[in-house]
Amino acid sequence: MPNDPTSDQPDPRIYRGLTLSADSLPTPEDQKQHLSRIPPPPPWRTFGLSVEQWREKAKSQNTQDIVRKINPKALGFVPSKQAVELVNAALCLRRPLLMEGNPGSGKTSLAYAVAAELGLPGPYRWSIVSRTTLKDGLYAYDAIGRLQEVSLLRQQVGNTERIKEPDIGNYLRL
Template identity: 40%
Template sequence: MATWKIYDPDAKPAKSKVKLPAPPPWRQPGPRRRAVIASTFRATDEVRDAVNVALHLRRPLLITGKPGTGKSSLVYSVAQQLGLGEVLVWPINSRSALQEGLYRYDALARLQQIQQQQARSAAKPESGLPAQKTARNAVRAAATAAATADDLDELGAFVTLGPLGSALAAADAPRALLIDEIDKSDVDLPNDLLGVLDTGSFSIAELQRVAARQPDVAVRSIEGKPVTVRKGVVSFSEYPFIVMTSNGERDFPAPFLRRCVQCTLPDPDETQLASIVRAHLPAMAGDPQMQDLLKEFLGRREQGALATDQLLNAQYLSPQRQGLSKEEQERILDVLFKSLD
């Protein structure tokens, strides 16, 4: 059994780096964490129906629920079950705009490249020419560099598709996309999404301006994969599976809601919580203290909002809490079961 007090200010400082105990399965880094999230999600009948409706209709799924009810876990479960590959994620905040989700054009880096080209051309003298003629040639060279600033092979290197743009442009479509906490967005973002959600396509202005000279331009997806954009327009080959999550902190306009399949995740009941704990911690399914801890969690949830992962945390630490005094165990539960209100 691991020692509870990893950090003890009354003990002597360690002479070398302390090796921490293994983290909970859902707190492992990278692909392992995502695999655990996908395999342990427990869908209700309502959620299963909503997902299937969204898949058939090629509509985005808007999931509403309190923090910690598993809203973002759903998309990982669907992606794993259907073999949709890595989930693309667009985390939303108050500054998020549609452009960010579609693509990014690095204008500053492009300008720096042009300036470097001009500097190299101006600094390269032609042998055997008088200084005055060399200066005129330098001016012409700089003008030529500026005129070729829209060289398409180079221009595409400065365009990177965002998570939504990458999902629409994916060659291995359909992809799964999580637009997380869309209710935290600026008021205009849901309306701005309408056109893209309807048509599944969008334009890249920087490429459209030069499309007549070369229709096809290679850009990069958010994962660094090459994507060919034709005539400055990205169009989907297969509509992505999109899950948008909301904590219910705001209302959305009717035109936006009409284009979504809506589903609400309630707080899981006692039976569902027990199933979730067993899925995450199968080795602890027979723990005699699990039922007591579950009842403690439910009692505290009636007094203030609690998330399911708080129960998982408490159950995971149950073996480490054994042997501690009752007072110490209560203090730890107070830390673990802090209300989210």
């Protein structure tokens, strides 16, 4: 079984739920190996970088930089099996994972532990106040702006030629 530490098969999970300490951080090579298991992102979720640019950025980090940047909230955290499965599902689907729970239940620690284990920057923080609505957390799509750009492109090249459609990522906002 791949999740069994005594198994000879490699662990297929991206996030393994390791208990991290300052002495036992995964090496950058190990982090890259697990991150390479994430399926390629759809074009609108690359945030302006190609897969190769992400790989180059990851190669440029060294272990000392990672140790200095690790947040103390990630150290010593032990996630549940269910949390590990949910994090891996969110990573594979390239979707955010909204965590809720009582104060002190480990939401922040889990987010920092995932970032530390995979060598990623810290989690995206969304402060919720009494006026926050669900719509505030969803992506906004500017269909009118995209339509206007396509119309301008058609005017420039003529209606008979096929135009290269603008990148949809320019019209999605969080």
